[in-house]
Amino acid sequence: MAFVALFGIGSTNFHSTIGTPNGDFITDVSTEPTQAHRLETQLLERLEELQSIRPLDAVAISAPGLVDAKAGHIQKFDTPAGDLIEQIDLRTPIEDTFDLSVYLENDCTASALGEWYFGRREDHDCLLHLTFGTGIGGGVVDRGHPLRGESAQAGEFGLLSVAPESDLSSTGVTGAWEAFCSGRGIPQYVTHRLETDDEWSSDESAFTRTVAEDDELSAPAVFEAVHAGDQFAQSCLEQISRYNAAGIGTLCNAFNPGLVTLGGGVALNNEEWILEGIECHLAEFCFVDRPTLAFSPLGEEIGLYGALGTYRDRSGSQSAVEVPNPATSTSD
Template sequence: MNGPTSVVVDVVSTRLRYARGTKRGFVNVRSERTRADALAEQVVDAVATVRDESSEPIEVVSVATTGLVDAERGVVAEFDAADGTKRYDVPLAAAIDEAFGLPTLVQNDCTAAALGEYQFGAGENHNSLAHVTFGTGIGAGVVEDGRPLRGERGYAAEVGLFSIDADGDLWSTGVRGAWEAYCSGRGIPNFARSIVAEDDRPSSLREHDEIRAPDVFAAADDGDAVACDLLDRIARYNAAGIGTLVNAYDPGVVTVGGSVARNNAEWFLSGVRASLDDYVLAADPPAVTLTSLGEDIELYGALAATLSVDVNARKSGD
């Protein structure tokens, strides 16, 4: 792998991770709580920390962040803070350019994850790959011939808003029956509460003041019939969502990640594989596998994005 020495940053609502990117990968990963009200300043501080400790000059900064991203301008158009509020038009690239004069790449974390998977994970022997992240919400990225698909405004592959229950009672971001309203880390508890309210059968889920996603999986492991039926429905919804993605983009392989998929991998993969044929056009649908890159996949994506950066061209144009 050839590429410039970089600072790679992964931003989610609750934490910010960063490291020095090298020709062999990244080193010295640090993590801290995200400061949504001072996000640009926090990223600048992270870059300064890595730069000051690096034995080689930093040539480029690459940020993967949750939210709606204007990659062309390097702006986070909409960022979801941990408290449920939003921040708008965070100028990451401009802040880094002002502080250091460094070129900066900013992309959505799901897009970055797909690029990281393509470059460092399951992308070998495939021209096209899709990666789906099952975390607080559901998002995806698609890479074709090494290039991420972004769409007109950079919002491509917002698959969490696929409607998998057109008449459903749960919504996300104004979309009725949205996939992530039922099957994400935030959606599963809401779905569970709605099912418990309608189902007269006894269930240990009724004992919880606030149902969390892990509570549903624990109840199912204990044989709770309501929880088991709920997870069966979620598995079919996941198959329908992934099937729709496959029909739309025709990837050679689909990888999944995020806490919901990683922490419940056997259930997740077996459930999707059992029903996927019901939702795809292809007679031989692509393999669906768990990413091997773990929670570092977005950092790998940020690193992968730097591999095509010509820092010499930037310098000659300054």
């Protein structure tokens, strides 16, 4: 039985544990803020702690941004503030310090592998996973094969342009989906719309005053305003729902998945809203057979399952796997 140090690195949070190829976590899941500007050191410090618990056979890492899996580098790491950190070498310091094999994968592709091995795949041959978090990302696994692309940079689904006429953008892509519908994008879109939409610019509701005055508007605040009955916030979320359906419909037409799973904080904290919105508008944008839509059972630990799925995919490990019950997974 192999014991693998697992790291699910996000722009905001850094998760770690030790896992086995059959999907078991044998230590509590540790969660701490991601230290983007000292990521190599943060990873080595935590790896030393895990190595002290038991001898390890490998290290598997799920990380955001553009990843060079072969070299073991994160080429571009997107921080919550929208900054890009370039060329973070994770493989060399791990191999030099611990002499362990390193399996690195983009978190989008890794999450799809996590779903394939440990999630809701059942009898589907092609699945697509989408994460709505700080940004939007995802991955496709078709008949066991992750679609990585020419440079292994596939899965930047949040950069699909759903509104090319807009002034909003993300990482230089005009009208990018995540500029409207991600945790970072929702408040950006709401603020922009208040500034540019004459219908609402003179509105005097408490929420529009908050938007106009608050530089720290958050996505949860927008959802809270909707629950309080604010019409401007409701109008914004209705349009965001349509953008979500346009993005998912485009992906369905491109990849024809049988199953689309949804994860990430924006989706998991607002399940009814996101699913109803997509279901309401999807027919406008989806030509191929409509897939099954479901929320991932892997929750916030999908990055760790993704890292483990990456290890299984690339190490040749073929251990039998049962779908884990997230309610009984070992975690903090």
